[in-house]
Amino acid sequence: MxxxxxxxxxxxxxxxxxxxxxxxxxxxxxxxxxxxxxxxxxxxxxxxxxxxxxxxxxxxxxxxxxxxxxxxxxxxxxxxxxxxxxxxxxxxxxxxxxxxxxETHDVYETVQTYRLSPGFDSFSAFVDQYAASYYERLVPFLEKFKSYPNDSKNLQDSVSIANRILLNQVDEPxxxxxxxxxxxxxxxxxxxxxxxxxxxxxxxxxxxxxxxxxxxxxxxxxxxxxxxxxxxxxxxxxxxxxxxxxxxxxxxxxxxxxx
Structure with missing residues (x-):
């Protein structure tokens, strides 16, 4: 053929x-x-x-x-x-x-900065700017984090979530x-x-x-x-x-x- x-x-x-x-x-x-x-x-x-x-x-x-x-x-x-x-x-x-x-350098730098100083306001801004597609899945955590912004577990979990969002963008071959x-x-x-x-x-x-x-x-x-x-x-x-x-x-x- x-x-x-x-x-x-x-x-x-x-x-x-x-x-x-x-x-x-x-x-x-x-x-x-x-x-x-x-x-x-x-x-x-x-x-x-x-x-x-x-x-x-x-x-x-x-x-x-x-x-x-x-x-x-x-x-x-x-x-x-x-x-x-x-x-x-x-x-x-x-x-x-x-x-x-x-496309990913800004989110990479933002996550590096967030790891050093996590907090609800900065996490919420990060989600709005770089992770809009994840928003619905993150609503329960965002509500919990807003209610207890100084809770160490919430802070640690927010860093983990930010890391996963970054990895999803840079580790997809x-x-x-x-x-x-x-x-x-x-x-x-x-x-x-x-x-x-x-x-x-x-x-x-x-x-x-x-x-x-x-x-x-x-x-x-x-x-x-x-x-x-x-x-x-x-x-x-x-x-x-x-x-x-x-x-x-x-x-x-x-x-x-x-x-």
Missing amino acids: FNLTPVVRVLLILNVVVFLFTNDAIIEQFGLHSFLSDKFNPIQLLTHMFLHGGFGHIFSNMIGLVVFGPMLELFWGPRRFTFFYFFCGLGAALLFSGINYF MVGASGAIFGVIMGFGLLFPNTQLFLLFPPIPIKAKYLVIFYGAYELYSGIYRAQSDNVAHFAHIGGMLFAFILVKYWGSQRKTFY
């Missing part, structure tokens, strides 16, 4: 084999953690690209790889395509981690080859912009350049306005596309447009 090129075939096999042996412990150790997390390890910038959170996750990524990857590998050759794939994946991880650091795959899609759109693609959902033809524009706009919107229940790493997708754009332009392939 697909004309798999050598590097695409190897990447597909590696991702599938790793997926078959993946468990929670492996994701916890090799998924990409926040720079602020004690669990962060630089090797995770690479290893997270071969881990996936479920069948739907790996299926969608591998479909993107086998559909768009072979054309790029045939055009560039195996060595340059391999470099491109990992360049996009690492770039995606770095952008995601940078945005994550920016990011996994998946999506950053590299979105880079591959971007590269395909830049090199073969007028190639007609036939979508499954909805079943309509679309030129590659319009598909790339749609994906980029959607991911940017979702990354900025994402809901709290959205656990998709949109900025990793954007990072993959951005680094693909930079590298393709650097290689000068904008002068070689194909149909």
